[in-house]
Amino acid sequence: MLKLSRLTDYAAVVMAQIARHPEQPHAAAELAEAVQLPHPTVSKTLKMLVRAGLLLSQRGSQGGYRLARPASQISAIDIITAIEGPVAMTECSQDDGDCELAATCGVSDNWQRVSLAVRTLLDSVTLAHLAETTPIKLPVRLPIQSVTLASEAGR
Amino acid sequence: MLKLSRLTDYAAVVMAQIARHPEQPHAAAELAEAVQLPHPTVSKTLKMLVRAGLLLSQRGSQGGYRLARPASQISAIDIITAIEGPVAMTECSQDDGDCELAATCGVSDNWQRVSLAVRTLLDSVTLAHLAETTPIKLPVRLPIQSVTLASEAGR
DNA sequence: ATTATACAGGACTAAAATGGTCCTCAATCC
DNA sequence: GGATTGAGGACCATTTTAGTCCTGTATAAT
Numbered sequence: 131m132l133k134l135s136r137l138t139d140y141a142a143v144v145m146a147q148i149a150r151h152p153e154q155p156h157a158a159a160e161l162a163e164a165v166q167l168p169h170p171t172v173s174k175t176l177k178m179l180v181r182a183g184l185l186l187s188q189r190g191s192q193g194g195y196r197l198a199r200p201a202s203q204i205s206a207i208d209i210i211t212a213i214e215g216p217v218a219m220t221e222c223s224q225d226d227g228d229c230e231l232a233a234t235c236g237v238s239d240n241w242q243r244v245s246l247a248v249r250t251l252l253d254s255v256t257l258a259h260l261a262e263t264t265p266i267k268l269p270v271r272l273p274i275q276s277v278t279l280a281s282e283a284g285r
Numbered sequence: 286m287l288k289l290s291r292l293t294d295y296a297a298v299v300m301a302q303i304a305r306h307p308e309q310p311h312a313a314a315e316l317a318e319a320v321q322l323p324h325p326t327v328s329k330t331l332k333m334l335v336r337a338g339l340l341l342s343q344r345g346s347q348g349g350y351r352l353a354r355p356a357s358q359i360s361a362i363d364i365i366t367a368i369e370g371p372v373a374m375t376e377c378s379q380d381d382g383d384c385e386l387a388a389t390c391g392v393s394d395n396w397q398r399v400s401l402a403v404r405t406l407l408d409s410v411t412l413a414h415l416a417e418t419t420p421i422k423l424p425v426r427l428p429i430q431s432v433t434l435a436s437e438a439g440r
Numbered sequence: 441a442t443t444a445t446a447c448a449g450g451a452c453t454a455a456a457a458t459g460g461t462c463c464t465c466a467a468t469c470c
Numbered sequence: 471g472g473a474t475t476g477a478g479g480a481c482c483a484t485t486t487t488a489g490t491c492c493t494g495t496a497t498a499a500t
Binding site: 291345348 | 491
């Protein structure tokens, strides 16, 4: 279905929660309560976010989690990558690229361009954006994305 | 990893192969040979594409598969949807939207906007694009995408 | 008509990913 | 020292995915 894993979803919700109160550290138990999710699961998610460098943790009483940098400098793709690994549309758009079918494939280059466009899009969405509550939805348009496909590449 | 399933990947490759020779019908066995994938798997993929209305099939000898419409009128999202179902970043960005955590979630609206942007991006990529071989990659930029987030929505 | 070709539909299985829990250890504060 | 809180990883259940195969049906050539 080309969707985020559930853990990634949790991660975004938790990150947003922290982003709305960036001063104090937040214990896992407190966050779990706030977002109404099981403690062990939230805890697992938080650990992944720490390992990815998006959160800082402090042990001991009065400890907890804080953002490693301002919410405006954390992007959606950072969160997704932290939980799911690199965003790539196809197997072969990854780094290793060990697809031996590349010869007969014929679409890999273009998929890679699409991948890049998706990544760029997700990179332009920040945690600050996600954390904002949205009382009204007024469609204001703003171009944020470019993609180059073979057909436009001069051939 | 936010990536396409392998079957979707196959579907794109096979569709591109057909798109490059749109006149004759192509038998599943012939396509499997051309793209170097197992016949049963290719066959399964083709059936899904027919059911989604992207391919037309003809039984009997000299039968096979043809595009249901020109490659320029089939988008990447059509192919993805045919195999994986609707593209939605989160559970709750789907139609039913039966997420009872929506109250404490606080990010669902913005994820839905991101989903929409991804869908729009994938909709702008056509099978004709994908099928093109790409001898040179000259980065020419072309804005194709807009997204509206809460922060830009007037509020 | 008969036969060979080729798709339709679905059952079935094996393997992998995912979601979720729990236990033990380490750090920190009081 | 004791309470609190995170780190790390093992572990299991469930779901999803990939892939195969079988039976049936439509079509064309002869």
